Amino acid sequence: MALPTKVLPGFSASLYAQPGANPTPLTTANLSVYASVSAIAVSAQLVPVEAIPSFGQDDAVANFSVAGSRQSDKIPVQSAPTSMTVVAAWNPSDTNLLLLRADAYNGTIDRTFVISATDGTNIVNYAFNGRVSQWTVDPAPGAEAKVTFTIHPRGNQYGWSNNA
């Protein structure tokens, strides 16, 4: 098996969170190791979110003006992994949502998260270490109650892997 070789629908992605109130996040090297990451991407650790938001790496650039040159120069600089604002249907007793709620309260717990996308056979994982910040519950009547939380990834702590 290898990387999925299809264009994937957004529905194919799932979010998983490392278990435990005080987890030891994966090392940066292991974030790119499929065996380490897939141990987190199991059904008991599924975070039941509505949709996976944009993830990856932000843009950052330095703009230099060079005297005598008509064109300036844009140099990519160290850019942060993308923060993810996630919406989930609010189940007040969901184990994994409770973990993330406690993380948001604490503010300094590093946890490994995995976004796993599959074409039914092959799997590609994006794993990162992050901290949960925002935690808001929207209980508007006449609709499903939603919880919105934001995961801020730690810099230089993400990796890609697949089941090749």
Place this chain on the structure above:
Amino acid sequence: MGQNSAVTYAQAIQTQLTSVCTPTPVYAVFNRNFATEPTFVVWQLRDVHQPVYTGPQSVKGIDTPVFQASVFAQQMANCFSKAQQIVDALHGYQGTFGALFFVAKVDVDWLFHTYDNDNKLHQIVLDCTLDIPS
């Protein structure tokens, strides 16, 4: 948040409506044979749908199905009073529905009143939306 059962919905609607409308008979879907009765209520279920979210099949949201209750009566006054009885009992209702599951709210929308000249029956149509935690 798994899949709810529409079979359970149907059983609960029949039970709850029967309880609310007693002694008026309650049936699922209209049948011309009922037209000889002075007052009766029929219902039909629609819009059963839990939103699906990303990931595995089990990840779903809440269902807000609608059952349409139609009150039929030979006398207009009976038709209105029976429909009002349903509104009084169910609009804003929170609790156990049909002794089978919890509803967070029932929202009753009185749609219209009409008259069937062939069957000589007044009809009032009520749309009842159930908010069911899953």
